[in-house]
Amino acid sequence: xxxxxLDREAVRAANLAFYQSFEDNDLDVMYSLWEHTERxxxxxxxxxxxxxxxQIAASWFxxxxxxxxxxxxxTNEVIEIVGDVAWVTCDENVLTDASxxxxxxxxxxxxxxxxxxxxxxxxxxxxx
Amino acid sequence: xxxxxLDREAVRAANLAFYQSFEDNDLDVMYSLWEHTERxxxxxxxxxxxxxxxQIAASWFxxxxxxxxxxxxxTNEVIEIVGDVAWVTCDENVLTDASxxxxxxxxxxxxxxxxxxxxxxxxxxxxx
Numbered sequence: 695x696x697x698x699x700l701d702r703e704a705v706r707a708a709n710l711a712f713y714q715s716f717e718d719n720d721l722d723v724m725y726s727l728w729e730h731t732e733r734x735x736x737x738x739x740x741x742x743x744x745x746x747x748x749q750i751a752a753s754w755f756x757x758x759x760x761x762x763x764x765x766x767x768x769t770n771e772v773i774e775i776v777g778d779v780a781w782v783t784c785d786e787n788v789l790t791d792a793s794x795x796x797x798x799x800x801x802x803x804x805x806x807x808x809x810x811x812x813x814x815x816x817x818x819x820x821x822x
Numbered sequence: 823x824x825x826x827x828l829d830r831e832a833v834r835a836a837n838l839a840f841y842q843s844f845e846d847n848d849l850d851v852m853y854s855l856w857e858h859t860e861r862x863x864x865x866x867x868x869x870x871x872x873x874x875x876x877q878i879a880a881s882w883f884x885x886x887x888x889x890x891x892x893x894x895x896x897t898n899e900v901i902e903i904v905g906d907v908a909w910v911t912c913d914e915n916v917l918t919d920a921s922x923x924x925x926x927x928x929x930x931x932x933x934x935x936x937x938x939x940x941x942x943x944x945x946x947x948x949x950x
Contacts, residue, residue: 733902735911735928740949743898743911743926770871774861774941776932777905781942783863783871798871800863800928800944804904813902814909816928818946821868 698775701810705773705780705803708810712801713766713786719758725751729804729811737816739797765789778805786817796820826903829938833901833908833931836938840929841894841914847886853879857932857939865944867925893917906933914945924948 708727715723728734730747737743738757744750757764767787774781779802786797797817803810836855843851856862858875865871866885872878895915902909907930914925925945931938 733900735900737926737928737946739946741926742924742948743913745898745900745911770873772861772863772873776907779904779907781930783873783942785871796870798865798869798944800865800930800942802909802928802930814911814928816926816944816946818865818867818944820870 701775701780701805702773705775705782705810706771708803708812709771709773709782709784709801710768712812712815713768716758716764717766719763721754721758724754724758727812729806729813731813733813735814735816737818739795739817739819762791779803780805780810785820795822829903829908829933830901833903833910833938834899836931836940837899837901837910837912837929838896840940840943841896844886844892845894847891849882849886852882852886855940857934857941859941861941863942863944865946867923867945867947890919907931908933908938913948923950 712727732746734747734750735745736750744753769785771784781802783800786799788795788797797819799817802814804813840855860874862875862878863873864878872881897913899912909930911928914927916923925947927945930942932941
């Protein structure tokens with residue numbers, strides 16, 4: 695349970711904004727939450743590892759502009775902070791137009807210029 | 823590409839030891855590589871999020887003492903370090919007695935008492 699209270703609230707808000715922007719298909723907000731760096735990585739369930747901001751941005755463009763609707767009920771959210779790195783583990787209970795699934799997820803944030811930005815997102819679908 | 827060279831080598835060695843101990847079914851080494859903490863988390867592909875060392879230790883006991891043999895060819899390993907936190911992203915090309923798969927993985931290490939120990943492992947199977 696490291697980290698200052700204000701940092702924990704900032705990380706919690708950023709993690710919520712991540713799922714909210716996905717629900718809202720809001721590409722601008724989604725883009726603003728991420729590090730636009732080479733080291734950024736992203737794994738959507740079933741997808742290969744995406745490396746670097748251009749690949750990751752392209753994936754969000756595909757996911758958020760396909761006309762679909764995705765709803766998240768995020769549970770068991772736990773925030774840990776060590777120095778300028780924070781990570782959130784949670785269960786994404788995902789409802790799409792077509793189906794539902796549970797995804798075990800880790801979102802890692804790095805503090806830079808007073809902002810906690812996503813450096814890594816990885817989701818692993820739980821077998822039903 | 824943050825972090826001192828010696829830290830990078832220590833993290834690389836710990837990440838290799840993680841996969842080697844899995845291949846060798848060496849529970850003692852596997853246990854020694856992890857933080858034995860409440861905050862530790864682990865997601866095996868298809869499994870739900872495991873939280874805290876007792877749950878994680880039990881999962882490794884199950885996986886490493888079932889008489890099976892798992893071989894890992896780890897590719898695209900990238901190490902990042904920010905302060906006392908390191909994370910390794912890689913592709914696990916996994917061969918078991920029964921099947922093969924590719925898993926996109928993230929291993930996060932935290933430096934404590936001069937040792938980089940695994941705080942989080944999460945693997946997400948790539949759809950073939």
